Amino acid sequence: MNNINLVEAREMSLRYGKKTALERASFVIPKGRVVGLLGHNGAGKTSLMKALVGLLPAEGELSVLGLDPRRQRGALLEQLCYIPDVAVLPRWARVSELITLMSGLQPRFSALRARELLKRTSVGLNDKVKSLSKGMVVQLHLALIAAIDARLMVLDEPTLGLDVVSRKSFYEMLIDEWCDGERSVLISTHQVEEVESLLSDVMMLDEGRLVLNISLEDMDRRFVALSHDPATAEAIAAAHPLLRYRQSGGRGAAIFDGAPPAHVAELGERIRPSLVDLFMALTRNPALHRKEA
Structure with missing residues (x-):
């Protein structure tokens, strides 16, 4: 494994019986x-994260911190920390x-x-945990996890259900106290607008396919949005833009690749183009798709 990449995946697929959760995804996560x-x-998203921490077998090639997540899970979990979407504390x-x-x-x-x-x-x-608000429990969980001297943190919807103040406090602690230029964080979230300013890179999944894997710097160079009358x-x-949408004040906008x-x-x-608009342009909402069918 390249020593600057904490995760390397090549042609990785994840399946539950006949259902495919991830189809031939290739990506790296540098330090x-x-x-x-x-x-x-x-x-x-959750299937991919579970594979990274050794909870799901993957087809293809997957290396996390230079280790096989399934066969070397004990060694992996000494250097990786994970908060799943159903995380609970006693x-x-x-x-x-x-x-x-x-x-x-x-040990770390x-x-x-x-x-x-x-x-x-x-x-x-x-x-006691039972006396804490939901936001306080999430902050406690992050403090416990961030106190591990790990190299990679995997967070699956860590702020789901929290109010905006609690979410802001969570991300401030994460960026201020854990990110140091060597460690990396993978965050799954629906609060795209709130995390965009924190991110260096984005990976987008659409029905099991990796449709975008890019740094935000390259994203700004590659995608062009036009505001128009x-x-x-x-x-x-x-001209067949990826997405057309309406702005405030009656103006229109279009995104081009x-x-x-x-x-x-x-x-x-x-x-x-905002990350939210690009997300809408490159992915399909399954609920809307079912209504149209």
Whole structure:
């Protein structure tokens, strides 16, 4: 494995019997990156994450931190931390007891580091999990996981169901206290607008296919959006953009993969396509698709 890549996958597929969750995906995750994994429900995000941590067998080639996730899972979990979408902490336990438990379970866990991270929150060492709000439980979970001296963090919808303040606090702690230019994070989330400013890269899944794997820097160079008057809508549509949508104030917008023809570019004003708009352009909403069928 290349020593700058923490994850390398080549032609990786994941199947549940006859159902294909991921089809021949190839990608790498270098060190020092914050990667957003985006996709509608059922697109294959959780399956991909489970394969990375050794919970699902994968066809093709997959190396995580230079290890085979299935055959070398014990060694892998010493250097990788994971918060699944159904993560729970024992409600009866006190925070101090969880720190003691983690100290005995994970050789790379630092109790001192966990207590330092908890100072950023309103969670007390003597608090019981059952007395904490949902947002506080998620912050406690992140503090425990971030106190592990790992190289890769995998987060599956870590802020699902939290209010906007709790989500902001979670991501601030993640970026400030864990990301250091060497470690990498893979985050699956539906809150695309909130994480866009945190990400260095994005991977998009659409019904089991990896439809985009790109840095945000390259994304801004590759995809072009034009804001235009309604009068030019037909001419722009004739150039077959990826997506057309309406902006506030009655103006239209269109996203192109690559520079549009010069005569089309002259019809509008170039703007930066948002990650949300690009997501809509490259993926299909299964619920909407069923309604149309």
